Amino acid sequence: MxxxxxxxxxxxxxxxxxxxxxxxxxxxxxxxxxxxxxxxxxxxxxxxxxxxxxxxxxxxxxxxxxxxxxxxxxxxxxxxxxxxxxxxxxxxxxxxxxxxxxxxxxxxxxxxxxxxxxxxxxxxxxxxxxxxxxxxxxxxxxxIKTRIDINTRQLRGRIAYILLFFSKHIYDSSKFNLPISRKEVAELIDMSTENVIRVLSEFRKDKLIQIEGKNIEIVDIKKLERIYEFG
Amino acid sequence: MxxxxxxxxxxxxxxxxxxxxxxxxxxxxxxxxxxxxxxxxxxxxxxxxxxxxxxxxxxxxxxxxxxxxxxxxxxxxxxxxxxxxxxxxxxxxxxxxxxxxxxxxxxxxxxxxxxxxxxxxxxxxxxxxxxxxxxxxxxxxxxIKTRIDINTRQLRGRIAYILLFFSKHIYDSSKFNLPISRKEVAELIDMSTENVIRVLSEFRKDKLIQIEGKNIEIVDIKKLERIYEFG
DNA sequence: TATCATTAATGATATATATCATAATATGTA
DNA sequence: TACATATTATGATATATATCATTAATGATA
CATH class of the missing domain: 2.60.120.10 (Jelly Rolls)
Incomplete structure (x- = not known):
């Protein structure tokens, strides 16, 4: 190409x-x-x-x-x-x-x-x-709106935001290939890389998402949206 | 009037x-x-x-x-x-x-x-x-720039930012009357009101600023700028 | 002036998050 | 392929920050 x-x-x-x-x-x-x-x-x-x-x-x-x-x-x-x-x-x-x-x-x-x-x-x-x-x-x-959205939330809410952002705004699908590394997610939401990874694992354990490397599938979008809204 | x-x-x-x-x-x-x-x-x-x-x-x-x-x-x-x-x-x-x-x-x-x-x-x-x-x-x-400035810093750096912001951009003087309450400062930099008050007191004890209610005077601008830059 | 509500101040404690350490896995490259 | 490097992952610990509690100070208002 x-x-x-x-x-x-x-x-x-x-x-x-x-x-x-x-x-x-x-x-x-x-x-x-x-x-x-x-x-x-x-x-x-x-x-x-x-x-x-x-x-x-x-x-x-x-x-x-x-x-x-x-x-x-x-x-x-x-x-x-x-x-x-x-x-x-x-x-x-x-x-x-x-x-x-x-x-x-x-x-x-x-x-x-x-x-x-x-x-x-x-x-x-x-x-x-x-x-x-x-x-x-x-x-x-x-x-501007995004920066406020992110910064008025804490870790779990921010990760939920990112997942919903890529799912809804970028790929329009509950299943997508995260185009950035965990480190870059951290750089996007002002958090440490370790905590980004940790929360993603938490969400996996809580069956909100499925993870296989960069492949992510949102399984329980309702719960994820609730975390985004209320932390 | x-x-x-x-x-x-x-x-x-x-x-x-x-x-x-x-x-x-x-x-x-x-x-x-x-x-x-x-x-x-x-x-x-x-x-x-x-x-x-x-x-x-x-x-x-x-x-x-x-x-x-x-x-x-x-x-x-x-x-x-x-x-x-x-x-x-x-x-x-x-x-x-x-x-x-x-x-x-x-x-x-x-x-x-x-x-x-x-x-x-x-x-x-x-x-x-x-x-x-x-x-x-x-x-x-x-x-946009301000939001990034604030959110990439932690408490002390954010307070330093606010003090420098009012001093340099709003009043063009090292001495000014803070036009917002501590609670509003907190709402501006995504922090708790108590911590805003605490850090202001710290800065006072460290002789970076003088405080009398809303009247604030920046005494050691060099140190304040260093805190803004490096936390 | 007295009363009430808001703001400011400070300490004690709880919580959230970062940092450090270590290992496993994946990825790029000679 | 094998090596080096970056990424992902997890636990332990340190640090930063929020929350709760209490008091003092200030400002508004009847």
Missing amino acids: ELSHKVNHCKECVYRSWAFKNLSAEELKKINSKKVEKFFRKGEKICLEGDEISSFMYLQNGLVKLYKTEVNTKEHIISIAKPRDFIGLLSIFSNKNHIYSITALEDSIVCFVDLSVIRDFIKTNGIFALDFFEKISSVSDSV | ELSHKVNHCKECVYRSWAFKNLSAEELKKINSKKVEKFFRKGEKICLEGDEISSFMYLQNGLVKLYKTEVNTKEHIISIAKPRDFIGLLSIFSNKNHIYSITALEDSIVCFVDLSVIRDFIKTNGIFALDFFEKISSVSDSV
């Missing part, structure tokens, strides 16, 4: 109607000329904290993590983005440089659209501007 | 150049006709979770808190907004109803601009759209 840097036409992209629905044929043509579609293997870095922001990044396929490296080289994951998400968050409007790093958790395809083109469209196409703001806003809003 | 519902002209507002600099005289006139400037006493509610979003809210003067009420009536503070902040965050583009409540921490003046006017300007004035988005983005971005 050699997709690196292959450029597809937005006009034919299945997601066009979602991300760029209010653009004319002319404008789509312009995007195509200022766009790169890059393929990233699982584990590959898409951008680094400090890099200059030059493109608007849109996840077409796959799964990525946004994270920050702390002073002690520890990593803190801010969010997991799924297809159709704008993965640069709002920094692209308020910063010159990326304040987060992004890495592919699964093989992913990212569209890089020259930021100047987006700015141009915002200036010249009001309908697009409004639509675009709505979409990008909801992504940022959900990051 | 009876300022309730008094409408001033944006044209003459000291903050115009910051918030609405790229609007024509014509457009400013339009804003004035679709705007209410409301005065809120300390403690008064500005909007409630669930309320329909009909205006874009801009804090002209004072200090407010954005918070969410949890299932158990416990409140969780998301952020403290200061003059010039857009206090509705991005929800205004991605939600029909407020997902947070807002209350005045000090006597405050809030400008309510009809959301339809803002939408109109975004559609028709591209320069305004871009400028507006930069500003609103940076407010949302800083909320």
Whole structure:
């Protein structure tokens, strides 16, 4: 599967109607000329904290993590983005440089659209501007909501949240392959790796989930939701 | 000081150049006709979770808190907004109803601009759209950054953060009147009220700060910054 | 002013979570 | 394949934080 840097036409992209629905044929043509579609293997870095922001990044396929490296080289994951998400968050409007790093958790395809083109469209196409703001806003809003969801809960509630998150929001299935390690789960919910593993084992013993390595199946979703709600 | 519902002209507002600099005289006139400037006493509610979003809210003067009420009536503070902040965050583009409540921490003046006017300007004035988005983005971005700052630290680091936050970002002085109760500090940093009080006492004993009720003076900012950095 | 309610303060204790240690398992790689 | 490395797993212990209890101080109000 050699997709690196292959450029597809937005006009034919299945997601066009979602991300760029209010653009004319002319404008789509312009995007195509200022766009790169890059393929990233699982584990590959898409951008680094400090890099200059030059493109608007849109996840077409796959799964990525946004994270920050702390002073002690520890990593803190801010969010997991799924297809159709704008993965640069709002920094692209308020910063010159990326304040987060992004890495592919699964093989992913990212569209890089020259930021100047987006700015141009915002200036010249009001309908697009409004639509675009709505979409990008909801992504940022959900990051804030998620952080609150996680931080107002304790360990068991946080693990329940993560399981429900991947099951409902990412894979839409009670059975899924956890795309991140236990250590990364810990980095996402501000807990120690050992405790993440411990609680997962607890949930297994309590027959809420089945675990086989990274393969997880939610068996008792009602109980899991109760733990998420009330701890 | 009876300022309730008094409408001033944006044209003459000291903050115009910051918030609405790229609007024509014509457009400013339009804003004035679709705007209410409301005065809120300390403690008064500005909007409630669930309320329909009909205006874009801009804090002209004072200090407010954005918070969410949890299932158990416990409140969780998301952020403290200061003059010039857009206090509705991005929800205004991605939600029909407020997902947070807002209350005045000090006597405050809030400008309510009809959301339809803002939408109109975004559609028709591209320069305004871009400028507006930069500003609103940076407010949302800083909320995300703050949540991470707080949650990756433990108790002492979080209290240090709060003290530095009010000193540097809100009052620009080493001496200030803490505008929120210890309980509210706890709600802001996800800690128990008792521990907030305890750590403040510790800091006092260690001669990092002086406390007299709500009056706080940072005496040893270097040490406080070290605690913020390394715990 | 007296009364009540809220906030602040501190100690004792319980609980949650992190850290340390060790082992088993899985994964990448020469 | 075999080795090195990272991940998963579990127990024991240390530490951080919450909860409970009590008192003092402050603020609001009739």
